[in-house]
Amino acid sequence: MTTSRASIIVPASGMGLYVHVPFCKTKCPYCDFNTYQGIENLMEPFLPSLKAEIQSWGETLAHPAVTSIFFGGGTPSYLPPGYIEQILASIQSSYQVDSGAEITIEANPGDLDAAACAGILAQGVNRLSIGVQSLDNDLLNLLGRRHQASEAVDAFQAARQAGFDNVNLDLMYGLPNQSIDQWRKTLDSLTSLEPEHISLYALTLEEGTPMHRWAEEGKIPEPDPDLAADMYQYARESLAAAGYHHYEISNWSLPDRACGHNLVYWENGPYLGVGPGAHSRLGDWRFWTVLSPRDYNTKATAWAQSGIQPADDFVETVLESVQTLGGWEHLGPETICSETMFLGLRLLDGLNLSDASARTGVDMADKFQAPIQECIDLGLLIRDGNCLKLTESAYLIANQAFTRFLE
Numbered sequence: 001m002t003t004s005r006a007s008i009i010v011p012a013s014g015m016g017l018y019v020h021v022p023f024c025k026t027k028c029p030y031c032d033f034n035t036y037q038g039i040e041n042l043m044e045p046f047l048p049s050l051k052a053e054i055q056s057w058g059e060t061l062a063h064p065a066v067t068s069i070f071f072g073g074g075t076p077s078y079l080p081p082g083y084i085e086q087i088l089a090s091i092q093s094s095y096q097v098d099s100g101a102e103i104t105i106e107a108n109p110g111d112l113d114a115a116a117c118a119g120i121l122a123q124g125v126n127r128l129s130i131g132v133q134s135l136d137n138d139l140l141n142l143l144g145r146r147h148q149a150s151e152a153v154d155a156f157q158a159a160r161q162a163g164f165d166n167v168n169l170d171l172m173y174g175l176p177n178q179s180i181d182q183w184r185k186t187l188d189s190l191t192s193l194e195p196e197h198i199s200l201y202a203l204t205l206e207e208g209t210p211m212h213r214w215a216e217e218g219k220i221p222e223p224d225p226d227l228a229a230d231m232y233q234y235a236r237e238s239l240a241a242a243g244y245h246h247y248e249i250s251n252w253s254l255p256d257r258a259c260g261h262n263l264v265y266w267e268n269g270p271y272l273g274v275g276p277g278a279h280s281r282l283g284d285w286r287f288w289t290v291l292s293p294r295d296y297n298t299k300a301t302a303w304a305q306s307g308i309q310p311a312d313d314f315v316e317t318v319l320e321s322v323q324t325l326g327g328w329e330h331l332g333p334e335t336i337c338s339e340t341m342f343l344g345l346r347l348l349d350g351l352n353l354s355d356a357s358a359r360t361g362v363d364m365a366d367k368f369q370a371p372i373q374e375c376i377d378l379g380l381l382i383r384d385g386n387c388l389k390l391t392e393s394a395y396l397i398a399n400q401a402f403t404r405f406l407e
Contacts, residue, residue, distance in 0.1 A: 198251070
């Protein structure tokens with residue numbers, strides 16, 4: 001890769017890079033992400049379009065450093081063999097990718113046999129995130145998942161045999177008709193596999209999804225927040241006993257195995273998103289690509305053919321020239337400070353106020369003196385010198401603290 005000059009938009013420390021793959025073999029009824037089933041005919045033109053957008057951003061940003069890469073979706077593991085390798089080659093040629101960069105791909109267990117895992121590893125991916133969601137077949141069927149419990153276990157073992165030594169497993173809790181005993185059995189079985197990382201998410205019924213409609217029609221029960229809280233508490237206790245560090249509200253890891261890419265988000269750092277519907281935050285701007293995969297393919301190709309010039313500064317005229325964008329917003333100092341606070345407080349080791357002040361150029365302890373004290377008085381936060389963090393009793397009601405930094 002040729003670098004003519006350092007990026008003036010992305011700091012020398014680099015940025016995270018998110019790659020959105022919008023394709024799914026089947027779309028789960030709880031999902032409200034920008035994902036689609038039945039558009040496999042767009043996969044072939046998607047590859048050159050995505051590579052074109054990656055290269056165009058590389059030229060616009062003067063080939064900045066990249067510290068982590070995350071393939072999300074959708075179902076990146078549903079892409080045809082060789083696609084990931086070609087995408088990574090395009091990234092390597094357009095950016096300065098750290099030699100030790102964490103490179104994650106999300107995968108459906110049904111896509112992961114021994115050959116597939118070996119192929120993904122050979123393409124350059126070094127971290128696998130498997131969407132297990134449950135180890136109960138009835139619940140998997142309710143969730144519309146296309147794998148069975150045994151396939152999830154087989155997928156993990158295939159990943160290990162292929163050589164993956166950094167694997168995350170996703171689970172959902174608070175599901176309709178899910179008992180605490182089912183949850184304990186699933187979590188204990190998953191923990192016994194000894195993955196490096198575990199992510200646990202409570203089901204939320206998003207408006208517009210089939211599961212939201214089913215609940216409104218009385219076909220499934222509404223989530224029980226008290227039962228979900230009991231499940232979360234069991235997870236905290238059992239995972240701690242198994243040696244996992246609870247480092248973020250929904251995430252646990254073995255020592256030194258926290259997700260580096262997601263830490264960029266929680267530390268309100270810079271990241272670029274490519275692919276349909278991907279979001280980015282660079283400098284004082286947040287922006288996002290068009291949602292439609294068909295429109296994206298057309299616009300990414302057109303942008304690459306328009307003649308890309310390195311940006312002297314990240315201003316609205318630059319964003320107007322990026323044909324793949326669906327919109328953008330300028331982030332004022334108030335927004336940046338507020339987001340730095342509530343995102344940082346998701347990390348359970350706490351937010352260092354001095355570090356946050358250095359990143360924003362604002363004395364955060366002084367600026368947020370009133371809401372900090374209010375949260376302390378309410379038992380939501382504790383402060384130890386420059387470290388501010390959630391109390392354990394506030395983990396499930398953290399939004400009560402976060403919203404006070406948005407007022």
